[in-house]
Amino acid sequence: MTNIQQQLRTVLAGLSLMLSGLSTPAHAAQADYPARPIRLIVPFSPGGGSDVIARILAPKLTDSMGQTWVVDNRPAAGGNIGMEMVATAQPDGYTVLQGVNAPLTVNPTLYPKLPFSVMRDLQPITKLTSAMHIVVVHPSVQASTLTEFIALARREPGKLNYASAGAGSTIHMAAEMFKYKIGVDLVHVPYKGGGPASLAVLTGEVQVLFGSLASTLSYVKSGKLKAFAVTGAKRSSAAPNIPTVAESGYPGFEVATWFALLVPAKTPRPIVMRLYEEALRVVKQLDIKEALGRQGMEVETSTRPEELAALMKTETAAWAKVIKAASIKLD
Secondary structure: OOHHHHHHHHHHHHHHHHHHHHHHHHHHHHHHOOOOOEEEEEOOOOOOHHHHHHHHHHHHHHHHHOOOEEEEEOOOHHHHHHHHHHHOOOOOOOEEEEEEHHHHHOHHHHOOOOOOOHHHHEEEEEEEEEEEEEEEEOOOOOOOOHHHHHHHHHHOOOOOEEEEOOOOOHHHHHHHHHHHHHHOOOEEEEOOOHHHHHHHHHOOOOOEEEEEHHHHHHHHHOOOOEEEEEOOOOOOOOOOOOOEOOOOOOOOOOOEEEEEEEEEOOOOHHHHHHHHHHHHHHHOOHHHHHHHHOOOOEEOOOOOHHHHHHHHHHHHHHHHHHHHHHOOOOO
């Protein structure tokens, strides 16, 4: 063997040793995951639906994974602040987003100049739970069924108002999807949160609300609001006597708020799958199902992370059509 060949073999051996040394810490980190507390970013204020779900799940995930899950609320900008924090975090599995479908699939169209891309910079893990909306009106509205309500809205276009928790909120977009699919003219009246929106309908200041079951059903049972339909694919177990929009004669209409876990893009696949498996194990526990059920939620998971990614892509395209048709713009 020549001197040049010996030198080449020495260099190649050194490179191989160096590369193996570089790759070992990464593999070790994945094998030891999690080795420190995990931060669960909730892009909304404490007390809301997203926050409640996070605080139900975090203790169970802590027990299951052997490391503390810390709920970190980062509200503002319609969820964009919290999403950006995760999108730009280190892809090591220690910063996790509890996402909601409105920010994930509506905001990319509502905020065309976001400094991050939902689809490019976030890696979906799994859906956790979903909740349908309920179409309710003040008792003064002269209609007893959804069909009668739609007929009234068509006879008097622009005279019925609906309340929302603000532009881009889930109840705003549910109402806009209803207008788009059914073909009615309802006037949007935004409020600063779901509580003020519900109060506006209870007092008759506004006539209509596409509210959450958890916060609205008690008013229906007490007779303070009239319920016409739920917006899910099937009836809610919490309100089995209230038909779906499809059952009421308008097939193809379905709107729900769903919650999911996501991590920064480029998070190693073994960590993604560990989080996926742990999340599914936790949400399927009976006490967790019951706790979520009391919040008007039903456990609904993804078969694989790719299924959630496909759903986000489909819903983003659907909401873009609604936003364009309604000419929705943020002030």
